[in-house]
Amino acid sequence: xxxxxxxxxRIREDGQVLGADVLKVDNFLNHQIDPDLMTALGEEFHRxxxxxxxxxxxxxxxxGIAPALATGMAFHVPVVFARKxxxxxxxxxxYTATVYSFTKKTSNNVSISKKFLSADDNVLIIDDFLAxxxxxxxxxxxxxxxxxxxxxxxxxxxxSFQKGRALLDxxxxxxxxxxxxxxxxxxxxxxxxx
Amino acid sequence: xxxxxxxxxRIREDGQVLGADVLKVDNFLNHQIDPDLMTALGEEFHRxxxxxxxxxxxxxxxxGIAPALATGMAFHVPVVFARKxxxxxxxxxxYTATVYSFTKKTSNNVSISKKFLSADDNVLIIDDFLAxxxxxxxxxxxxxxxxxxxxxxxxxxxxSFQKGRALLDxxxxxxxxxxxxxxxxxxxxxxxxx
Numbered sequence: 001x002x003x004x005x006x007x008x009x010r011i012r013e014d015g016q017v018l019g020a021d022v023l024k025v026d027n028f029l030n031h032q033i034d035p036d037l038m039t040a041l042g043e044e045f046h047r048x049x050x051x052x053x054x055x056x057x058x059x060x061x062x063x064g065i066a067p068a069l070a071t072g073m074a075f076h077v078p079v080v081f082a083r084k085x086x087x088x089x090x091x092x093x094x095y096t097a098t099v100y101s102f103t104k105k106t107s108n109n110v111s112i113s114k115k116f117l118s119a120d121d122n123v124l125i126i127d128d129f130l131a132x133x134x135x136x137x138x139x140x141x142x143x144x145x146x147x148x149x150x151x152x153x154x155x156x157x158x159x160s161f162q163k164g165r166a167l168l169d170x171x172x173x174x175x176x177x178x179x180x181x182x183x184x185x186x187x188x189x190x191x192x193x194x
Numbered sequence: 195x196x197x198x199x200x201x202x203x204r205i206r207e208d209g210q211v212l213g214a215d216v217l218k219v220d221n222f223l224n225h226q227i228d229p230d231l232m233t234a235l236g237e238e239f240h241r242x243x244x245x246x247x248x249x250x251x252x253x254x255x256x257x258g259i260a261p262a263l264a265t266g267m268a269f270h271v272p273v274v275f276a277r278k279x280x281x282x283x284x285x286x287x288x289y290t291a292t293v294y295s296f297t298k299k300t301s302n303n304v305s306i307s308k309k310f311l312s313a314d315d316n317v318l319i320i321d322d323f324l325a326x327x328x329x330x331x332x333x334x335x336x337x338x339x340x341x342x343x344x345x346x347x348x349x350x351x352x353x354s355f356q357k358g359r360a361l362l363d364x365x366x367x368x369x370x371x372x373x374x375x376x377x378x379x380x381x382x383x384x385x386x387x388x
Contacts, residue, residue, distance in 0.1 A: 032310045033259075033273040035266035062255040062275065065227075066263050072229035079227040081256065116226045 003044040007179045017184045030063035042070025045154040048176040052151035055121045068126040082110040095145045097138035110138045119147035130155040133164025197238040201373045211378045224257035236264025239348040242370040246345035249315045262320040276304040289339045291332035304332045313341035324349040327358025
């Protein structure tokens with residue numbers, strides 16, 4: 001599990017703990033991106049979901065795009081990113097779900113074009129963070145609207161002390177998180193394995 | 195120039211011409227992404243800017259992220275994506291520029307954290323489209339604010355009949371566009387080389 005070690009070291013060195021539950025990793029994951037790390041993460045997700053007959057990788061803009069693309073490169077399957085928007089206008093040609101952000105305390109719609117997801121698809125969801133699970137729940141709702149099959153969820157950084165992981169486990173969805181954070185203690189990151 | 199041919203064929207097959215100047219390529223570039231095509235585009239940008247002593251790839255969320263990441267993978271240098279936001283609040287820790295969208299007829303701010311761009315950086319801008327050049331001009335302004343060096347601009351699809359290319363040529367900036375569209379004629383795409 002060289003990749004997990006690589007990622008955990010990077011989080012320890014470059015991550016910034018803010019308050020009780022925020023981890024800022026904008027220098028390698030969601031503002032500045034380390035491409036070699038993304039390639040390694042993509043290959044690791046490929047290893048962990050190698051048995052799934054995937055046809056699509058699904059994520060949400062913007063910070064999900066990099067890890068999702070790296071995973072799509074490893075699987076050689078198309079990546080679709082859901083777009084976020086404020087408007088509640090429902091359009092016939094879109095699958096849409098509402099996502100509440102606990103961090104920003106606002107609701108956003110996420111949507112994808114019906115052209116890019118159908119009942120024939122077998123989908124892997126990839127996202128940068130799993131906290132309360134709202135973004136992933138929105139994508140799962142979209143997959144259900146399309147009648148597609150969900151093979152699993154791949155997460156770069158899971159904050160295991162928030163409720164997202166438990167929600168997905170309850171629904172018996174296969175979740176693979178590369179770094180699992182147990183807690184933040186005195187501004188330090190404590191991983192599940194520690 | 196196998197990659198250019200690949201990209202032009204894809205635009206001809208999957209692109210949708212809307213009205214006089216809009217090309218929709220949401221099934222391989224900016225909603226659904228073809229990862230293998232992105233890898234090929236990234237390697238082609240690497241070939242064309244191989245001599246530049248790059249330290250950063252710069253783009254704008256969301257549709258710039260995929261081609262920029264693929265290019266960063268080829269160069270093994272970090273990718274930074276500027277964030278779009280409505281707010282005009284200037285923050286001390288951000289470089290910010292205003293970008294007008296002719297398509298949407300609205301202005302957005304784009305900004306990047308000062309942590310990720312400095313006078314020591316040598317930058318390649320990558321974007322999915324070059325039309326009127328407003329997004330690229332915004333990034334160039336941010337590079338100037340940081341005192342960084344601009345080595346060039348790499349574009350996946352250039353609409354040569356709009357003013358962006360001419361603006362960059364006037365400023366003697368090296369621009370490499372993989373597909374150059376001369377015009378849309380009866381709903382068909384005519385490339386510069388045709």
